[in-house]
Amino acid sequence: MSDQSAHGGRDGRGSRLATPGAMLGAREGRRLGHGVVETDSGLIATKVGVIYSDDKTISVLPTHTRYTPRPGDLVIGVVEAVQSNLWFLDINAPFNALLPMSLGPGKAEFGGARNVLNVGQTVLCRIQEVDETHSSVVTMKGLGLRRVDSGLVESLPPHLMQTLFSDGGVALKALKASTECRVVLAENGRMWINGSSDSITDVVARITRIRSMARDISNRDEMIAILSTEVA
Amino acid sequence: MGGYGDVQMIDENGIRVDGRTAGDIRPVEIRAGVIPVADGSAEVIWGTNHVIAAVYGPMEAHPRKIQKQDRAVLDVRYNMAPFSTTDRMRPGFNRRSREISKVTAEALETVVLTELYPRSKIRVEIEVLTAEAGTRCAGITAASVALADAGIPMTDMVISVASGKINGIVVCDLNKEEDNYGEADLPMGICANSGDLVFLQMDGDLSPEEFQQAWDYNMESIGPVHELMIEALEKANGGES
Numbered sequence: 001m002s003d004q005s006a007h008g009g010r011d012g013r014g015s016r017l018a019t020p021g022a023m024l025g026a027r028e029g030r031r032l033g034h035g036v037v038e039t040d041s042g043l044i045a046t047k048v049g050v051i052y053s054d055d056k057t058i059s060v061l062p063t064h065t066r067y068t069p070r071p072g073d074l075v076i077g078v079v080e081a082v083q084s085n086l087w088f089l090d091i092n093a094p095f096n097a098l099l100p101m102s103l104g105p106g107k108a109e110f111g112g113a114r115n116v117l118n119v120g121q122t123v124l125c126r127i128q129e130v131d132e133t134h135s136s137v138v139t140m141k142g143l144g145l146r147r148v149d150s151g152l153v154e155s156l157p158p159h160l161m162q163t164l165f166s167d168g169g170v171a172l173k174a175l176k177a178s179t180e181c182r183v184v185l186a187e188n189g190r191m192w193i194n195g196s197s198d199s200i201t202d203v204v205a206r207i208t209r210i211r212s213m214a215r216d217i218s219n220r221d222e223m224i225a226i227l228s229t230e231v232a
Numbered sequence: 233m234g235g236y237g238d239v240q241m242i243d244e245n246g247i248r249v250d251g252r253t254a255g256d257i258r259p260v261e262i263r264a265g266v267i268p269v270a271d272g273s274a275e276v277i278w279g280t281n282h283v284i285a286a287v288y289g290p291m292e293a294h295p296r297k298i299q300k301q302d303r304a305v306l307d308v309r310y311n312m313a314p315f316s317t318t319d320r321m322r323p324g325f326n327r328r329s330r331e332i333s334k335v336t337a338e339a340l341e342t343v344v345l346t347e348l349y350p351r352s353k354i355r356v357e358i359e360v361l362t363a364e365a366g367t368r369c370a371g372i373t374a375a376s377v378a379l380a381d382a383g384i385p386m387t388d389m390v391i392s393v394a395s396g397k398i399n400g401i402v403v404c405d406l407n408k409e410e411d412n413y414g415e416a417d418l419p420m421g422i423c424a425n426s427g428d429l430v431f432l433q434m435d436g437d438l439s440p441e442e443f444q445q446a447w448d449y450n451m452e453s454i455g456p457v458h459e460l461m462i463e464a465l466e467k468a469n470g471g472e473s
Contacts, residue, residue: 017466020343020380021388021425037345037387044425046345046385048465063469064272065383066290094290094352133301133350159383215265216470 018045018060024053033059063215067092067158067188069136073127076153076190077138079119084111089123092158092188095135103128103139105147122148124184124192144184151182151194154207157214158189164210164223174228179203239413241398248398250407257393257405257453262373262460264381265468272382274464276374279407280364285374286357287382293353304349308337310371312360332368333358339372339392339421339431345385354384365411366394369419372431377461381468388426389461391454394419395446402442404449418446424458427451 018024024036024043032038035047036058045051049062069075069091077089077097085101101108105123106116117123124145125138140146156164165172165185176183179202181195193203206226213219242248252258258279267273270286277283293299298307310332314321336358344354356378358371369392376390396406396417406414416438421431438446 017469019389019462019465020386021423023425035385039387041426044387046387047383048380048469062383064381066271094349095292134352215468218470 017048017063018051019048020044020046024051024058027058030055031057033057035060035062061162062159064157065159066094068134069093069097069127069130069188071127071129073187074184075125075127075138075188076148076184076186076192077123077125077188078153079117079121079123082114082117082119085113087113087117089125089138091127091136091138092155092190093134093136095133097125097127097136097138099123099125099138099140103137103141105140117147122153122192124148124186148192151192152200152204153190153192154204155190156207156211158187160210160214160223161185161187161189164220164227171224171227174224175203175206178228179206239409241410241413242401242403246401248403248407249409252403252405254401254403255449255452257457258407260457260460262377262457262464263468264377264464270378270382272378272380272384274374274377274381276370276377278366278370278373279405280362281360281367281370282362283367283370283374284359284361285371285378286359287375287378287384288355288357289382290349290352290354290384293351298353299351300346302350303346304344304352304354306337306341306344306346306356307353308333308340308356308358308375310336310358310360310368312363312367316360316363332371335431335433336368336372336375339390340375340379342428342430343376343386343388343390343423344379345387348385354379365406365408366419368392369394369421372421373457373461377464380461380465388423388428389458390421390430391424391457391461392419392421392431393450393453393457395449397436397438397442397446402438402445402449404446404453416442416446418443418450420447420450422451422454424454424461 022045045060047062049060075091077091080090081088087099088096091097108116125140128137128139130136179199181199184192210223261277263275266275267286272287275284312321356375360367372392395404396414398410398414416436418434
């Protein structure tokens with residue numbers, strides 16, 4: 001993080017944000033990360049965000065972005081449509097994901113997919129593959145991947161997942177400890193909360209507060225404090 | 233002097249009817265993130281013009297026939313509110329709004345990295361609440377801030393300004409009277425950092441020298457507006473401003 005003093009810390013506090021078209025200097029052998037492209041005149045930012053630079057990589061951590069699926073991502077999907085042998089899931093991305101019967105939670109006769117998963121049901125799944133047009137196939141074959149039949153699913157802006165829950169998941173552990181809830185974070189900006197109704201209400205109240213201040217990256221410490229604070 | 237009815241819109245000292253000199257633009261205010269339910273939004277108050285832009289997406293393009301297999305489609309909708317002018321505007325799309333929507337989409341497509349979102353659509357809604365003159369310029373500027381606010385990847389932001397000719401003199405950023413009674417109008421869309429031209433229209437006649445003067449005024453005007461755009465985005469996203 002050699003260049004952090006020039007651009008502000010990872011939390012963005014006291015930093016001047018990069019805006020689209022802003023010059024970021026020469027490449028100097030670094031890998032181009034998110035939000036940076038190379039032009040004839042040097043590197044430029046393509047998004048509004050905090051410049052993050054070290055010896056190997058330069059990227060712009062965006063203050064707002066849409067979820068883009070990547071293979072291996074854990075996501076929470078909602079069944080939007082059912083066909084004879086596959087399901088279409090809303091995974092909060094530009095396109096619905098495909099869940100084929102062979103990767104689904106159970107077997108059914110051809111045409112009986114609705115008996116296994118019906119429209120409106122929520123599932124915890126993983127991105128299996130993404131093609132060049134961002135269409136994705138998800139799988140429910142794997143440890144912990146299943147239908148969500150209890151608790152509540154809440155959403156957060158996807159960019160916060162990295163901002164808030166990096167650093168070894170300290171904020172997530174603190175949230176679980178302070179609310180005694182089971183919380184599963186998905187990369188697509190959704191979280192599954194399960195526990196007693198009082199503790200779920202507590203988590204939802206915190207998430208609602210965080211959502212209202214999500215665009216302002218200088219609030220990161222405050223957001224982590226909201227997640228971590230013990231209820232009196 | 234030219235112009236309808238020889239209306240005198242600039243005096244011998246070069247002062248215009250609203251007190252500006254030839255190269256001055258009207259006061260500009262820009263705010264980002266004004267519509268919480270949109271992915272990105274911006275409000276531009278440019279003189280008496282009041283324009284709001286909202287961006288939604290990228291999302292799956294519907295109907296499927298509008299999908300492009302190698303890039304996203306910018307679906308721009310420019311609309312003037314019925315109460316935005318002194319005479320009531322008939323609500324809905326008309327030829328003028330279709331034309332402005334099209335040129336705005338073409339101007340913004342040059343900076344948005346549409347190839348990152350094949351088969352998708354990015355919806356841009358531009359609503360003019362108060363119209364004074366130069367609403368297409370304010371609309372393009374607002375849409376540009378809204379796209380940046382929505383996290384849509386762009387190589388630059390577009391600023392649009394119009395210069396024109398009144399009483400035989402080239403002036404920057406025409407107001408309503410100057411636009412109505414002036415002799416020419418040259419709106420331009422310019423990339424803020426690179427200075428590239430992405431949009432140009434011309435209404436009326438300008439000599440090569442007058443065209444160059446109008447061009448120079450437009451190019452000089454984008455600097456202060458770009459600063460306001462950056463400040464607005466920083467304020468909305470928690471940076472230092």
